[in-house]
Amino acid sequence: MVTRLSNYFLRTLREDPSDAEVTSHRLLVRAGYIRRAAPGIFTWLPLGLKVKAKIEGIIREEMAAAGAFEVHFPALLPRDPYEQSGRWTSYGDGIFRLQDRKGADYLLAPTHEEMFTLLVKDLYSSYKDLPLTIYQIQDKYRDEARPRAGLLRGREFTMKDAYSFDYTDAGQDASYMGQRDAYERIFQRLGLEYVIVAADNGLMGGARSEEFLHPTAIGEDTFVRSAGGYAANVEAFSTAPAEPVPFDADAAPVVFDSPNTPTIETLVAHSNAVLDTANGPYTAADTLKNVVLALTHADGTRELVVVGLPGDRDVDDKRAEVAFAPAAVEPATPEDFERNPLLVKGYIGPWSPEGAILGEESATGIRYLVDPRVGEGTSWITGANLDQKHAHSVVAGRDFFADGVVEVANVRAGDPAPDGSGPVELARGMEIGHVFQLGRFFAETLGLKVLDENGKLVTVTMGSYGIGVTRILAILAELNNDERGLVWPASVAPFDVHVVATGRDQAAFALAEQVSASLEDAGFDVLYDDRPKVSPGVKFGDAELVGVPQIVIVGRGAADGEVELWDRRSGERVVVPAAEVVARLGAGRG
Amino acid sequence: MVTRLSNYFLRTLREDPSDAEVTSHRLLVRAGYIRRAAPGIFTWLPLGLKVKAKIEGIIREEMAAAGAFEVHFPALLPRDPYEQSGRWTSYGDGIFRLQDRKGADYLLAPTHEEMFTLLVKDLYSSYKDLPLTIYQIQDKYRDEARPRAGLLRGREFTMKDAYSFDYTDAGQDASYMGQRDAYERIFQRLGLEYVIVAADNGLMGGARSEEFLHPTAIGEDTFVRSAGGYAANVEAFSTAPAEPVPFDADAAPVVFDSPNTPTIETLVAHSNAVLDTANGPYTAADTLKNVVLALTHADGTRELVVVGLPGDRDVDDKRAEVAFAPAAVEPATPEDFERNPLLVKGYIGPWSPEGAILGEESATGIRYLVDPRVGEGTSWITGANLDQKHAHSVVAGRDFFADGVVEVANVRAGDPAPDGSGPVELARGMEIGHVFQLGRFFAETLGLKVLDENGKLVTVTMGSYGIGVTRILAILAELNNDERGLVWPASVAPFDVHVVATGRDQAAFALAEQVSASLEDAGFDVLYDDRPKVSPGVKFGDAELVGVPQIVIVGRGAADGEVELWDRRSGERVVVPAAEVVARLGAGRG
Known part of the structure; x- marks a missing residue:
């Protein structure tokens, strides 16, 4: 039946909506695909619903081809399973919570790991039942602090989330690759260029985690890639540890006056003025920057740590977040310094003529962690823990010892890929999918075990695979338009x-x-x-x-x-x- | 692609689920269609999802054939539109309310009249844009006090709700018939026998309201029908008013002693013992029963009313609820009687030798409402408002005058249909759909007006059309089974x-x-x-x-x-x- 515009429920608008921050939002509203109902919450008009159904159709076909079965969980869920997994609390303000008329606690589910785990536990008991991959296409809820960019980051959004269940790691790998391949086919059919990047594998104990990113200058995520095929998002990038450098012949550390040099920039200028520059001028890379961070642990306790990294690097907030998770990280506050008078702001260092004040065994007991580049034998200009004084020839592994290595320094173009495939370049992208080996965290927590071939109870290992349907729709609109409007790929056109x-x-x-x-x-x-x-x-x-x-x-x-x-x-x-x-x-x- | 049971996500159960009260719930769980996630909240397994999709497919096809366009509203909605319509409050405990992280009020929508009205107001402005019918198939929420019977009365459930928009009453009638016809086709395709019954047209000011009931002995609704084609649910049944009876020759009321006769039964027995029974014995139909009810109005005020009805009738709670809506009705409490000592329980009547105590103008000021059968000239045995005393020959329109007529008496088989099509019989049914002329209530409240042919702003008139998708699925399961399991009609089989x-x-x-x-x-x-x-x-x-x-x-x-x-x-x-x-x-x- 031909759809006639004379009576179709469609009104295009001449004016951009006042609250639209991005092109996709602006065009989808103007062209009559969606309307805003509340911040981050949208109504789907006939055109929008048709495009959404086409995307869902492609996903369903590829899920079926991959042997996954469709189910559908409620959006409104009781507290108990999320209490058991700890996520009722750990989600913080990020979820919508409510009570029913009897005062029982409920949430609007942001994701369904617990429910999938419990369903399989409910119905399955033997290794013969596995492998299994089940999925849903379902409306989810997150109480975003700043819902923005239209459908790109909404509070009510549609996701396809799949979960795989296996009883061996090899099986888990196969299930993972099955979904990963299906994702490749889905994005190919959607005409959506993608890069698969290594992602942080989180806290669940899983082995493998990859994101599908669409490379675009307007992307909100940064990733790195080498000509030799390495790709990772910056949170997952790892720095090759430095080879030990011989230091037997090095001179002992020397303290020198360095008035008014609390920054790397002023320290480098001062060093070039007062120190021996026979081997050429000093640069920021010759200095050791020591950054005080405050961690808040899951149990609420607060801990200061000091991170030592080359002076030409900064702490990358996202990498720090991942490196210290589940603890929350923030810069130390003036109060933190007041409470620790041994820390002389702008002159902190891992060595001091008066004895170490950093490290678990030191006077402060504050943990000292270093960037992988601060390897044994490397020599640094750094703070001497005395006001207006620095020291040079401070050698790692001789004059100071770190409590551990930490990956929080920013990644730069030209840094070597950890797999030896050459220098990396930085690029921006939008996340369009995530495949993730959860491992045994949820199965262990919620008691999902099956009998194996020998009649022994084994804990099931799981994978989690997500695509944001409404987000994909917005990204397709973001990528397929010109100054006159939208230009849909044939596969999803209304x-x-x-x-x-x-x-x-x-x-x-x-x-x-x-x-x-x-x-x-x-x-x-x-x-x-x-x-x-x-x-x-x-x-x-x-x-x-x-x-x-x-x-x-x-x-x-x-x-x-x-x-x-x-x-x-x-x-x-x-x-x-x-x-x-x-x-x-x-x-x-x- | 053939679906193979060896790896399909399906486990049938041998045991009935312990919480299943009805056949459909029991079989849908045992056969692997659904699982309970919380009271009145269900997870859909692959088989269930397939049947649900088939029902939705039939509905979509018939909606398209009827010229209705599909949209999709959020489930999570801001308070404001519901505040404007008054339903934020009037829903009482029946909806789920919550707040976001900023403390703004939201609800999980139980139905979307407000949002549909505002959407059309947003986009349309002229009579040329109308008529319009739009619909959605969407998950809705009601915080039922007693979720029960599996999918028949859930707290999260799927509904198709359509709304029509017209600027003339004739247009509204046509839109209404369009949906009504589509509903007939839908139920025919689902193989679901139905009766279309007149329903209460509620408070919205609309003209026409009909329910589609599936006639079945296990139905929760009662309806009446005549051989001549009349059908109505009991709430909508109207009693033909009594023709006036001449009373000039009647004797004046006579008070008589009636010790220990506070019930109709005891009064009838006593009357036959002490009064003249020349015209045959007295029956309950000769007595006038006076029932004290307490109304709670929308503004919270409480009002007592007395309803007079033939002694062989009872007050039907559902009919009373509709008759007095939006006020809530309950029986008067002992405290109500204590506060009104003129009301002598068991001996109340509209006439008294000592002066009327019922009616707006009376000593108590309590409104007195009568059943349509208590017409002018009818003569009754009734309470005399004196302890242990009744009166006979009390004549309506001579000895007492009611403040109004009210339809609260129970309906009985054999009562005449109001359209003259003969006596009615009573039957039971399950509601499977509802078509409803809303009239101009929501458009008036939310300001939905369009310019008519003469450039004059006119308020739009609306219709509302609902089918419970998950409820239909449960009803189909309820009707299509035997002792060994489910027996699906081909149109919806998984x-x-x-x-x-x-x-x-x-x-x-x-x-x-x-x-x-x-x-x-x-x-x-x-x-x-x-x-x-x-x-x-x-x-x-x-x-x-x-x-x-x-x-x-x-x-x-x-x-x-x-x-x-x-x-x-x-x-x-x-x-x-x-x-x-x-x-x-x-x-x-x-």
Whole structure:
């Protein structure tokens, strides 16, 4: 049945919505795909719902091909399973909590690991039942502090989340690869370029974690890649540890006056002025920067740590967050320094002529962690723990010893990839999918065990695989548009063909009717702009805004049986006999 | 692709779930369609999700055929629109309310009239935009006091709700009939017998309201119907008002002693003992029963009313609820009587030798409302408002005057239909749909107006049309089963054919494979029980429990190329050549 614009529930808007921060949000609202209902919460109009259904259809087909079965969990869930996993508390303000009329606690689920685990526990008991991968396409909820960017970061959003269940690690690897392959096919069908990057494997004890990122300059995530094929997001990037350097011949540390040099910049300038520069001028890379961080542990206790890293590096907040998780990290406060008078701000170092004040065994007892580049035998200019004094020739492994190594320094273009595949470059991307070996955390916590071949109870190992459906839709809109509107890929376009009848000639409308009907008969989903008193300019503007990839204009040439095919993406227009439209468009399908 | 039971996510259960109160709940859990997640909240397993999708598919097709467009509103909604309509408060404990991290109020929507109204207000402004009917299939929430009967009355449930928008009453009638016709087609396709009954038209000011009931003895609703075609639920049934009876010649009221006769039964017995029974014995229908009710109005004030009705009738709670809405009704309490000493319990009446104590103008000021049968000139035995005393020959319209007429008396088989189509019978049914002219309440409240042909702003008139998708699924399960399990109608069955391979003969499995593949090729959705080491008995039991309408058994006859077709509903089995299976089952399709 041809959809007629004269009575379709669609109104395009001339003005951008005042709250739209990004292109996808602006265009999806203007072109009549979505409307905002509350911050981060949207209503789906007919066009938007059609595109969403097409994305879901592609996902369902690829999940079925991968042998995954669809289920559907409630959005409204009782507290208990999330209490058992610890996430009722650890989600903090990030979830919506509520009570029913009897005062029982519920949440709107942000993700369903607990429920999937309990369902399988409920029904399965033997290794013979495994492997199993089940998934849902479901509306989820997160109480984002700053819902923004339209559908890119909403509070009510649709996700496909899959979970795999195996009783061996090898099985888990196979299930993981099955979903990973399905994701590749899904993104290929959606016409969405992707990079698979190593991701942080989190706290669950799982072995492998990868993100699918769409590389784009407007992406909110940074990742690194080498020409030799390495790719990781910055949180997961690891620095090759430094080879030990011989230091037997080095001079002992020397304290020197360094008034008003609390920053690396001022320290380098001062060093070049007062120290021996026979081997060339000093740079920030010759200094050891010591950053005081405050950790808040899960049990609420607060701990100061000092991180030593080359002076030309900064602490990267995201890498620090991952490195110290589950503890929360923040910079030390003035109060922290007041409470620790041995820490002389701007002059902190791992060595002092008056005895070490950093390290678990030191006067302060504050843990001292270093960047992997601060390897044994490396020599540094660094603080001497005395006001207005630094020291040079301070050698790691001789003059100081760290309590551990930590990866919090920022990654830079040119840093070597950890797999030896050459220097990395930095790029930006948008997360479009995540595949993740959860390991046995949830199964252990919630008691999901099966009997193995020997009749022994073994804990099941799980994988988690997520795609944000509404987020993907927004990203596709973000990537497929021009100054005049949306330009959908054929695989997700709300209609296959947009037929526009122009002019006042009844013959044009009659021919447009006929062309629309023959396209529908040939299996195309047709939107027919049959509005009788709307100018061609408005109709063309609407067609460009709505973004159906193929437009057929039926107007002046109608008397001669001719129509114009207009490719929305290339802008190319070509006049063809009306009788050839189906064949012409059919040739371009699939 | 053939679905193989050996790896399908399905476990049938031998035991009934302990919390299942009704057949549909019991069988849907045992056969692996749903699992309970919390009271009134369910997880959908693959089989259940397939049946649900089929029901939704039928609804979508019929909505499209009726010209309705699909949209999708959030479940999580801000308070404001519901505050404007007054429903934030009037829903009472019946909805889930919550706050976001900023303390803003939200609810989980139980129904979306406000949001639909505001959406159309947002986008439309002219009579030319109308008529419009839009709908959604969406998960809704109600905090039921007693979630029960599985999916029949859940707290999270799926509904299709449609709303029509017109600017004339004639347009509204047409839109209403469009949805009503679509509902008839939907229920016909679902194989669900229905009766369309007049329903209460509520408080919204709308003109017409009808329910689709499935007639069944286990239904929770009572409705009445006449042989002449009248049908209404009991709340909407109206009693024909009594014709005035001449009373000029009647004797004046007479008070008589009636010790220990506070009930109709004792009063009738006493009357037959002490009064003149020349015209035959008195019955309950000769007495006027006066029931004191307490109303709680929307503003919280409490009001007592007295209702007078023939002594052979009782107050029907549901009819009283509708008659007095939006006030809540309950029986008067002992405290109410203490506060109103003029009301002598068991001896209350509208007339008294000492002056009226009922009616707005009376000593108590308590409103006195009567059943339509208490018409002018009717004569009654009733309380005399004196302890242990009644009166006879008390005549309506002469000795007492009511403040109004009210429809709260129970309906009985044999009561005349209000349209003159004969006596009614009572029947029970389950509500499966509701079509409802809302009129202009929401449009007025939320300011939805359009310009008419004359450029004048007119308020839009709306209709509301609901089907409970998950409830329909439960009702279908409730109606289609036997002692061995479910028996789905073909239109909603999770699979078209269930192929069962039995025995240990590899030839049987090879033939079953082949039959399954040829059925899939012919467009059938096939569930193939390929489990290698499961006994035929267990396989047959599972097939009967799951309830796919057509079963193909491939076993002993396989060597001769023969299989058995088993019709799940009739139980009939017939041996046919394997090569004929597709043709045999194909003949029975559609």
